[in-house]
Amino acid sequence: DAGITQSPRYKITETGRQVTLMCHQTWSHSYMFWYRQDLGHGLRLIYYSAAADITDKGEVSDGYVVSRSKTENFPLTLESATRSQTSVYFCASSRTAATNEKLFFGSGTQLSVL
């Protein structure tokens, strides 16, 4: 049971570069989410998707782009990385809306923007 996997586990990049973080889930969950985790802020929602080809912004979406062409994949792209985007990124999924059911999280991607 692979569950939800994220790649890469660690990433170092430079300011201005484009970076894509991958997320794959094997449960066929409808909902998928991207969060970032920073000290003092807890988990903040970047983007979410209710189904393939349906995405919506979260509270900190500026500078990020997502796509969901297949139910199982939900990549997150930083179009032009900035230092403020240095963070740990978590992908999550749930069978129904997160407001009604628990989330399952991946192990995270630690991103450093130099």
Added chain:
Amino acid sequence: GESVGLHLPTLSVQEGDNSIINCAYSNSASDYFIWYKQESGKGPQFIIDIRSNMDKRQGQRVTVLLNKTVKHLSLQIAATQPGDSAVYFCAETFDYKLSFGAGTTVTVRA
């Protein structure tokens, strides 16, 4: 600001004792609450949840209490073990949004 918060950022507990982790929420309309555990280097893991029509729910060694009168949520861990050392987050749902608190770091002393 965040509507969900934890009273203490850190908690040190003797192995074998019971742990109590507290969480305050500000929105009386919140109707679903979840506790997550996050171990170092891992993603958050679901522990237990409770809906607003309940005031107590028990799991294996964990109990969640909800006091809607004072908008307070707590997680009780019985017979705390070294493996319980982690950061614990509460999350609440209101206005179709899930909001996480900043977390409480629990350290278990041998």
